[in-house]
Amino acid sequence: MIATAAPTSTKVVRGVTLHGEPAREAIFNVVSTDAEMAEWPGMSDESRRERLHRHMNNECVAMEIASQAVADFPDAPWDLRMSIARQAADESRHVEILYRRLLELGGRKGEFPVSNYEWSVTGMIDNLPGRLAIENRTFEAGLIDILGQLKTTWREAGDDRTADALEAILADEITHVRFANRWIKLLTERDPRVLLRVAQAIRYLRAVNAALAPEVGSVNAVGVTLTEEKVQPPAVNVSGRLEAGFTEEEVLEVLRQAGFRSIIPEQLRTT
């Protein structure tokens, strides 16, 4: 028997039904699409603050997703609940790290629009293996790729403090993906129907992505045109994904989807 938990509220965006927003202070402008965000290319002072602000909110969403999973699935194996509870605490720490850095750079919460996209998608999945597949194995694995790239971007921009913070966050995210990979495998071995739930969750995510994907040529809230490069998936962090428990075949598949753009693993760089 796979326990289920229905969403408590919903919203419809571009014809897709998503989970309603988590609680936010009125100071935040919560939006639903990329076009409503205020992202700038490059590393201007404003762009740096916006990047930190966006990342801070995304970590907050990850904390909320993990917390909701702890609340929604009381009958899940205790050791899995422990891992999710730990994840909630890790994400809490990430929010605080990024919030402090934002303040140090002269920013403030609510300075830019935020999107709770991952919450809106994951909250519609009524079972724990499906949520782990979406949040940990997909979104957080994507974050491994993004952070692999971003820490270099910040360092090259002369901000070692932020780069160091991102490196620490990356190590935690690898752990979150790893435990999800391990548990999905274990739960599937115990009950093959779990695989069906995971496949349904991934199918839902694909449908949402197809409906909400940013369109090349569209203009965002600060007048920046979304380019082909911007909508491309990030370079794949091969070593990070392997550490997180993905098989070589799975990493290869992600590489194919990313057009074989990858961050070269450290062990290969030194040879």
Next chain:
Amino acid sequence: MTLNVRERADTIGTLRHISVFAMETLARWVPTTPELEAKIVLGRHIWEFAQHADGLGRRTHELRAAMHYSPAPTDPYVAILEEWRALTATADRIGTLYDAIIPDLDARYAAYLAATDVFLDEPSVRIVERNRADLPRMIEESRALRKERPELAASPAAAAMARRLAACTEYVSFRAPVGSTAERLA
């Protein structure tokens, strides 16, 4: 007279029940609490309660009950917990957690240490001592939060809940002794 093995398992298991209840309550509150700084503290403390529950749950098995045995407390205590979980105002959530629930839990841990045999039940004692050591830090973090967000400092519900908890002295639903009529009929 000190607690026997069965009573120790019941008490440790009940303390685990309370820790799991707290973990789940904080987990429910994180997405429904608007203030960012409050979310951060609550999110961090989910893990603290999870670790407390984990240690207690492993001990129950050593005390000849099931692994992670977590019997519900007495009805009056459960009623307080349910009312606590239903709070919606952030100041009340923070106030009741850090000024009522956690100090009360600390008092119940202290009462357990006073009631058990510290030598015969040393593993429980160590677990309880470790859990207790976390509680002042958690309260201190809530103080920092309330200093940063002074509007969260005043909770009308906290003092009332602390009084009700203090009045609820019997919180463990002990199983009937082995071989008793009640146990044979169960």
